[in-house]
Amino acid sequence: MSVKIYNTLTRKKEAFQSLEAGHIKLYVCGITSYDYCHIGHARSALAFDMIVRYFRYLDYKVTYIRNFTDIDDKIIARASEQNTSTEELANRFINEFYMDMDRLGVDRPTMEPKATEHIQEMIDLISELIDKDMAYAANGDVYYRVGSFAEYGKLSGRKLEDMQAGARIRVNENKDDPMDFVLWKASKPGEPSWKSPWGAGRPGWHIECSAMSRKYLGDTFDIHGGGQDLIFPHHENELAQSEAASNKPYVTMWVHHGFVTIRDEKMSKSLGNFLTIRDILDHYHPEVLRFFIFSTQYRNPLDFSEAAMQDAMAGLNRLYECLAAVNALGDNCSDTVAPVAGNKDIRKINALEGKFQTAMNNDFNTAQAQGCLFETIKVINKIIRQLPDCPSIQDTKLLQKSGETIKKLAGIMGILQEDATEYLAARKAEMLAKTDISEAEILTYIEQRNQARDDKDWARSDEIRDSLLNKGIELKDGPDGTGWSVKRS
RNA sequence: GGCGGCGUAGCCAAGCGGCUAAGGCACUGGUCUGCAAAACCAUGAUUCAGCGGUUCAAAUCCGCUCGCCGCCUCCA
Numbered sequence: 112m113s114v115k116i117y118n119t120l121t122r123k124k125e126a127f128q129s130l131e132a133g134h135i136k137l138y139v140c141g142i143t144s145y146d147y148c149h150i151g152h153a154r155s156a157l158a159f160d161m162i163v164r165y166f167r168y169l170d171y172k173v174t175y176i177r178n179f180t181d182i183d184d185k186i187i188a189r190a191s192e193q194n195t196s197t198e199e200l201a202n203r204f205i206n207e208f209y210m211d212m213d214r215l216g217v218d219r220p221t222m223e224p225k226a227t228e229h230i231q232e233m234i235d236l237i238s239e240l241i242d243k244d245m246a247y248a249a250n251g252d253v254y255y256r257v258g259s260f261a262e263y264g265k266l267s268g269r270k271l272e273d274m275q276a277g278a279r280i281r282v283n284e285n286k287d288d289p290m291d292f293v294l295w296k297a298s299k300p301g302e303p304s305w306k307s308p309w310g311a312g313r314p315g316w317h318i319e320c321s322a323m324s325r326k327y328l329g330d331t332f333d334i335h336g337g338g339q340d341l342i343f344p345h346h347e348n349e350l351a352q353s354e355a356a357s358n359k360p361y362v363t364m365w366v367h368h369g370f371v372t373i374r375d376e377k378m379s380k381s382l383g384n385f386l387t388i389r390d391i392l393d394h395y396h397p398e399v400l401r402f403f404i405f406s407t408q409y410r411n412p413l414d415f416s417e418a419a420m421q422d423a424m425a426g427l428n429r430l431y432e433c434l435a436a437v438n439a440l441g442d443n444c445s446d447t448v449a450p451v452a453g454n455k456d457i458r459k460i461n462a463l464e465g466k467f468q469t470a471m472n473n474d475f476n477t478a479q480a481q482g483c484l485f486e487t488i489k490v491i492n493k494i495i496r497q498l499p500d501c502p503s504i505q506d507t508k509l510l511q512k513s514g515e516t517i518k519k520l521a522g523i524m525g526i527l528q529e530d531a532t533e534y535l536a537a538r539k540a541e542m543l544a545k546t547d548i549s550e551a552e553i554l555t556y557i558e559q560r561n562q563a564r565d566d567k568d569w570a571r572s573d574e575i576r577d578s579l580l581n582k583g584i585e586l587k588d589g590p591d592g593t594g595w596s597v598k599r600s
Numbered sequence: 601g602g603c604g605g606c607g608u609a610g611c612c613a614a615g616c617g618g619c620u621a622a623g624g625c626a627c628u629g630g631u632c633u634g635c636a637a638a639a640c641c642a643u644g645a646u647u648c649a650g651c652g653g654u655u656c657a658a659a660u661c662c663g664c665u666c667g668c669c670g671c672c673u674c675c676a
Contacts, residue, residue, distance in 0.1 A: 269603060372669080482614065588637080
């Protein structure tokens with residue numbers, strides 16, 4: 112069964128087939144590095160991290176290229192504000208980006224080319240376009256002649272006439288046509304610049320991706336990804352440049368993920384309503400953010416809120432609780448006791464991997480895939496509950512094996528990768544740190560309460576329990592004594 | 601104005617023409633408990649924004665209406 116992917120170019124889900132058998136070539140637009148990254152950037156990195164991991168799980172070789180835009184107007188402006196060079200600024204935020212990515216556990220792409228290290232490739236590509244009369248130089252700038260590419264607009268579904276009618280584009284007397292876009296910009300005094308046949312300048316934004324993808328992946332490659340906001344003009348222009356130069360299809364599948372919103376508005380730097388990755392990771396475990404991001408399919412908008420993060424944490428905890436219970440099974444099992452798991456249970460547990468794949472094959476439907484995980488842990492929990500003190504060897508083997516499968520599959524989304532017991536203990540400690548009470552104090556209260564319970568002084572016992580609850584601590588009386596947890600706020 | 605997307609239980613979210621409309625969070629009931637909590641089990645949409653249409657059959661396809669969002673300028 113093949114993977115179906117929604118292709119922005121055709122606006123349909125299509126069965127994916129790699130150009131080269133068993134090898135996928137993927138290019139994703141990375142960040143412009145002039146500031147800290149926000150949750151939207153995290154979603155992008157995570158979405159493609161998941162896609163790459165899933166393809167690798169399916170035994171594909173994946174060549175994954177993600178660029179850094181390290182020269183552009185914003186970088187120049189920001190560097191000048193901060194009295195530093197564009198190079199220093201860009202590299203600083205590339206390092207910050209790596210710190211965020213490492214905390215999120217995002218796998219590194221195969222290569223991460225920087226725009227400034229591929230100026231020659233861009234100049235070459237621009238020269239080819241000029242030779243074909245698809246581009247023209249004017250006063251040190253070079254522009255792409257949009258009108259000469261008959262299919263211009265095919266990715267974003269726009270017609271040239273419509274765009275011109277509603278154009279909000281500044282009039283630029285260097286351009287033959289207002290829709291033409293810049294390939295090379297003459298530099299102003301003091302700005303970083305590179306030598307070119309058209310004078311000192313720097314590349315336009317769109318040309319970098321065309322040049323770098325061609326260098327590392329060839330004229331035609333399998334998948335090009337990015338955020339939905341890049342469809343127009345960035346990807347439309349890239350496509351126009353590349354296809355005009357090569358006369359070949361640029362990309363088979365265009366994959367665009369949805370935005371992270373906050374109160375249903377797009378999170379963006381220009382709106383100023385963004386939360387940085389590190390803001391979130393200071394409050395939540397990276398896997399909570401991953402669980403949250405994968406709780407909806409990558410193309411849908413995802414609304415960020417504290418409540419949603421709390422929900423995600425609760426859901427992830429439930430999965431970890433199950434794995435912790437499986438870990439706790441131990442090896443003292445018997446081969447004489449009848450197993451608890453029935454055929455139906457075994458069938459359900461064994462169906463997990465197939466169902467998970469079906470979900471993922473459907474345009475990487477991680478929401479559905481998470482559902483498969485929960486369905487399975489429901490069966491596991493049921494079995495564990497029925498287990499005798501000395502469970503049968505069949506049951507323990509079944510549970511341990513399914514625990515391994517769950518971890519393997521969840522790993523595609525980058526969740527459930529920690530030791531379950533340690534994860535839960537760490538979350539508990541974090542939650543405790545937010546209360547005004549220490550574990551020692553709690554244990555003292557529990558002891559006092561146990562004394563009261565032994566004396567059947569229920570009033571005193573309940574009083575202690577209520578006072579702890581007021582401090583956010585919930586008690587749980589179990590067969591092995593009294594445990595405690597921090598109440599969800 | 602042009603283009604695109606979305607509207608499914610209290611909230612989040614699958615479902616892409618036909619099996620009882622996944623799953624999570626919350627709620628409620630049960631098991632457990634001195635009573636609770638936690639955990640586990642169970643329960644919840646005769647219905648998928650509204651109205652029409654196509655079809656033997658529609659949440660799923662088509663049309664219209666209403667509402668929300670995004671792109672058309674840098675943006676993941």
